Amino acid sequence: MRTPLRIAIVGYGTGGQAAAVLLSRDGHRVEVFERAAELGPVGAGFLLQPVGQAVLWDMGLLDAACMHGARIASLYGETATGRAVMDMRYAELDARLFGLGLQRGALFQLLDAAWTEHRVLHRGHRIVDVDVERGALVDGDGRRHSGFDLVIVADGAASVLRSRVAAAALDRPYPWGAQWCLAPMGDWASADVLKQRYIRARRMAGMLPVGTRPDDPVPRLSFFWSVPVGELDRVDVDREAWRRDVAEVWPEALARLDGIDAPNALAQARYRDTTHRHWHRGRAVLLGDAAHAMSPQLGQGVNMALLDAQALRDALRAEAMVPTALQRYERERRAHLSAYHFWSRALTPLFQSERDAAARIRDLTFHPLSRLPVARGMMLRVLTGTRRGWLSTFRLPRGFADVLATLPVARHEAVRAPVDARRDAAVAID
Template identity: 65%
Template sequence: MSASLRIGIVGYGSGGQAAALLLCRDGHRVEVFERAPVLGPVGAGFLLQPTGLSVLWELGLLDAALGYGARVRRLHGETVAGRAVMDMRYRELHRRYFGLGLQRGALFALLDAAWDEGRQVHCGRTIVAVDHARGILRDDGGDEHGPYDLVIVANGAASLLRADVAQPALDRPYPWGAQWCLVERGDWAWRDELRQRYVGARRMVGMLPVGRSPGDASERLSFFWSLPVAALDSDAVQDEGAWRTAVAAVWPQAAERLRDTAVPQGLAQARYRDAVVRRWHRDRSVLLGDAAHAMSPQLGQGVNMALLDALALRDALRAAPGVPQALAQYQRQRRAHVGVYHFWSRWLTPLFQSEHDRIAALRDRVFHPLSRLPGGRGQTLRVLTGLRSGWFGALPLAPAFLEALDQRSADEG
């Protein structure tokens, strides 16, 4: 496709940011509509996998991201008694691979600063309806915008536009959520590991090194405390003493890192959805990121998937003769990758966030031994690192990107 398109994007999260940057660089005229009155990140920290890092490399932002983030080489989960439930090292899949713990604020700032030409962002605009055939957006003030040749709906897991693009086969909230915050890393012992600790499936603490962010030179950890959604606003959560006692009972070292965190005022809340749509596009409109494929955080793939969506959409628009063909190509490629992650996140979630004590007890006994079996370990690592495509395939990464990882590893050494 050689024509320059007029493109409207709903949402300025990671997927919307990456799509705006990639498509604007290809010569398309891009406008973004964000409901927040002021642009800024939402969320604490996350783990960029090799898949997400490959998109940042494509954008020329890999080195900047590495400068802010913390390299993560091991994924480890254990019971309070110290029994390993999960123990994965990136090097066991490939010597080049690692994850990058990153603050939301750092990624937001990198993507936002990189979009320095042709920038059009409208803040405080909640899009409530889309005329898919004409490419017209209508906001909550009654104003219309467009027409656009392409409308990208990238407004997150709770998107109210999803069902209008395509009737979901599944769209439901998860009964479990989380509290999270950023804390100073200090003398934290596990500086290159994602660590989790479990009490059955009812309680989980996670600690992820996420480096620093623009304007804050302090190295941080992202803290995660799993709770039923119904408990997020309960008296037990509001009672600081009870809350700290509960966290310390699971992981005293993690509780110590939160000694200066105001409870509950300093804790943000996260709620999740499971959304599956069979068709990702309608006329001129297409879904991207969590609006297309929201899932639980157990596999930690949300940001990575959104970045891959943005790159796949750009590539489809480059290769196809027109918008309809491009959207069909984009859907085929991304659904082949996303589908297995929907399956595994749905089935793994009860193992880590539920009230099923017997299932959790079985997990504690067999999950780690099964992951050590020949053949099974590589398959598990591909799922956890975002590199599984379909049931048995592997998502290819560009050889030049792998060479770039080699060079960065050599520089670090």
């Protein structure tokens, strides 16, 4: 793409931010339309896999991310009675690899600060329609924003615009969601492990170390609690009953919520399962969860959004025309994503549902299977994002794994966080 394009991006989440940075650096004139009047991340914490780390490395942001994030060596899941369900260790795939627990706020601030070229950001603009043939947007006040060579729809899993670009082959909400918050890490012993505990598939709690963020030096944990969607909007939640439920699964995790008005101050998360036969039409293209929303069971949402942004940039570099670039982008990303939707759809009911028999089979078989060499390798490939389709491997950039050993390591010492329910509530809703 030799001629700079005028590009509109709808949505300033991870995918939209990364696309804005990468495309602006290539000389394109980028304008972002974000419906929120005040900028900020949505969600508490996440696990950045090696594939996502490689994109930040390409952007020159991985050093800073590592200084804020927590290096994760393994994912360990067990029943509330202590029976191991899964034990996946990055070193068993490659001793140089690790996960990086990050606060959403940390990544948001790093990406926002990195967007310096041709920065035009329209806050408080809710886009309600896209003219894919003319490259125009219509906002909630009826104003038309036109003249774009490319429109990137990156407005998330609950996208209101995806159907304007392409009809969904599947678009349905999951019946289970989650409650999230950030809690002070303190002397939490499992500083390099994503830990989960289960009672069948009906109750699940997770604790992920996520480090600090630029405006908050307190090391934190991201707490996750599985909840049926029907309970998320209840206003009559029995606080003590909720605490007893969490304590039954994991009393040590509940203790980390002292000083937080749980569950009232916890953020809510809802998930969708969305696939499209096509991701682009005319001058418009889908990116991130707007193109391929799935449950967070595989923890790949942020990673896939970053890879989408990078692949779109690369396709625009490689092709002379926008239509062929969009075809190239979709072809590349579909080849990587094809198996992830299947596994996400298949695994989610084993961890978030009322299927007790399926959960019992999970408890009996998952850990033994994960110790078999072939199965272990496949599971680790899926975890790290390096499975491409069903049989191939997604190749990390040449030399990247060696670079990981030279990156700075954050030293997150316990910092006493103020016990202020209002402050922690604000953190939880980020």
